[in-house]
Amino acid sequence: MTFREDGYAAVDWAADYLDRVDELPVLAQVRPGETRAKLPASPPERAESFADVLRDVDEILLPAVTHWQSPRFFAYFANTGSEPGILAELLAAALNNVAFIWRTSPASTELEALTLDWTAQLLGLPSDWHGNIEDTASLATIAALAAAREVTGRHVVVCSTEAHSSVERAARLLAMETRKIPVDAEFRLDPSALDLEDAAAVVATVGTTSTTAVDPVPAIADMCERAGVWLHVDAAYAGSAWVCPELRWSQAGVERADSLVVNPHKWLFTPFDCSLHWTRRPEALHAAFSLIPEYVRTSDATDNLSDYGPAFGRRFRSLKLWAVIRCYGREGLQQRIREHVRLAELFEQWVHDDPDWEICAPRRFSVVCFRRNASDEENEAILERVNRSGEIFISHTRLNGRYVLRLAIGNARTTEDDVRRAWDVLRRA
């Protein structure tokens, strides 16, 4: 294999892809099973060339890709695998470091700590928190709730009905019980309904998945402190917004959390997967997870990343976040986040001004919840129609029992023209 030539070809393919992703149908226009049927049912006996692989990626896989990199991907939480992040993933794979203890990868262990501290500075978080990287917020939440169970000895997890499903999944995994609290008219956890008797943890959300609502963290923190309950803040999406001081109103009280998760793979231009987990109580995570067997015991007096979460092996994920922060700089990150918020405001205004449509939840960041003044079925039909057109990809949620459309802005390539086109496509549908 000629790694250098194959590598140039892969870079060319990736560069061309990013150049033309704008022209591809955003949602993959394929039927289940269609793609698999085009590929051989059995592996090859003899080696094929990487060029063969690249050809099949282009011809067979690409039509089955939903283009998260498209500027008109407006579903879920739109994100960006930015260029420096992509190349850092290449470097990380080339180094192939597995950082279960310091010695097996001093560079990755120390860069992870540094990059978490850098990000804490960017987001205005306390400087003395311990941070590490998990693959997804699901795993960070599992780690936080395991620590909460460890230190409180209790088994109830409290969150709002609008918390992400990963909270209930984590609790179920940990043999804990989830207690869901109602939300107020703006989809925020209603602290008057909080009953912390026998609770191990409260998961407060800053930027819920449906509407990006911000739970009243200061009031929740007061109650958690009084009751000796672990406070985990899920700011997976909205935490990245804190790079802009004017959006830090949503950070109130977060400095009092026991743990916090923020996903740079959501809104900080870092390729998936990269979920940051901070805690002011690292000893609790350590107590929940540390178990160093003889075959990895060393005399190195250092912190081992595998002591803070469920996975033992860890790849060099900090490299991509570090590369992104350096290649954007604080200003570059702020500029793009601000532009996304501006575009969302613009779209919100268009919807608001059109009597055939309505806004369904307050807009806090870069996500707009809206619907046409029509039945649920008609709104669902609109969604299916615009997604099948390939011009845009949006998702939905359900609020107060009604089917609601969501437009999420988070891709670095998204322009005002893209958002205008989304509005045009929606009105046509």
Place this chain on the structure above:
Amino acid sequence: MTFREDGYAAVDWAADYLDRVDELPVLAQVRPGETRAKLPASPPERAESFADVLRDVDEILLPAVTHWQSPRFFAYFANTGSEPGILAELLAAALNNVAFIWRTSPASTELEALTLDWTAQLLGLPSDWHGNIEDTASLATIAALAAAREVTGRHVVVCSTEAHSSVERAARLLAMETRKIPVDAEFRLDPSALDLEDAAAVVATVGTTSTTAVDPVPAIADMCERAGVWLHVDAAYAGSAWVCPELRWSQAGVERADSLVVNPHKWLFTPFDCSLHWTRRPEALHAAFSLIPEYVRTSDATDNLSDYGPAFGRRFRSLKLWAVIRCYGREGLQQRIREHVRLAELFEQWVHDDPDWEICAPRRFSVVCFRRNASDEENEAILERVNRSGEIFISHTRLNGRYVLRLAIGNARTTEDDVRRAWDVLRRA
């Protein structure tokens, strides 16, 4: 940013790295904290170039890298991030797909299923198992034990004293209790000591971490069947050996397992992380994990990968395994595994023939456990000396209370000369 030029530079750096990794000290020759101190304590305000990042990777991070890609990395389970796998990671990052449901990434969802089926064929596993990719064996084991707890309603996990620490970590996470069974003289779980009363699951290991011992899976499977206990087989390392028919003696009984984990990032030339989890009872995993919230509900009648494990989001990990299988072919994989086993046999023979050294456990695959006929302290000093020399990197374990050295062969670049050099370095030390 000029992605294409930066990309060529990153490929050049990676190509040069792989060319010269042979000449670099295998174990990073740095002190804790030294690397971090060379990097700025705060993130930049303005954008830097990717060339700046690449320069710092080369000048500051590289000396702090322990070279898993070195042909003389003989510690833990030596592995390989092979060239097609590295480039596939670049493509996966460029596509940045997040496959929590089929619709968000049909290509990744279907390629994952196909690649797991291809690998099952390569390894001679049942053709009707359901497979998916987790980041590490830790997570696959967590998923398996969660399914076992779900279907049995019981909370005891049984494994041998030689099982990987991830089993106990997983059980602790799941609020289950671990019961450890003694091993026989060859470090295999002793089935006569198995008491399955109230057991939810047995974890049998094919290729233990310390000595690569193979638990008697057929006898364990008999007992599990009778007692209605879930059988999870941890073949994280040795499972890859099954690509060679002559090594499938170690697969006896595995076809009767409820679940199985094999890590291509260990011995199938795939960059970390890529852990394969198969089950013949997908409905049990589904019952333990599935929880589809409204905001990702679709009318697509398909399998969702997030229903089979703890993480909700998933990256496009199948791409690298698929690329590796294609660029090696069955023959290429077999040839390299056979060469690793041959080199381990050779080293074993040298140790065996030298009266100053002894073999400490039967060699089954490509790992040799040995020690000098001297005190534990002297053996530990040998290990520290050879590792500090940078010429080779080995690790240790403890068997029957004694400190034992381990030489693990698993890097695609390792030659007979490298193994001979390891033996020379060890004898000099």
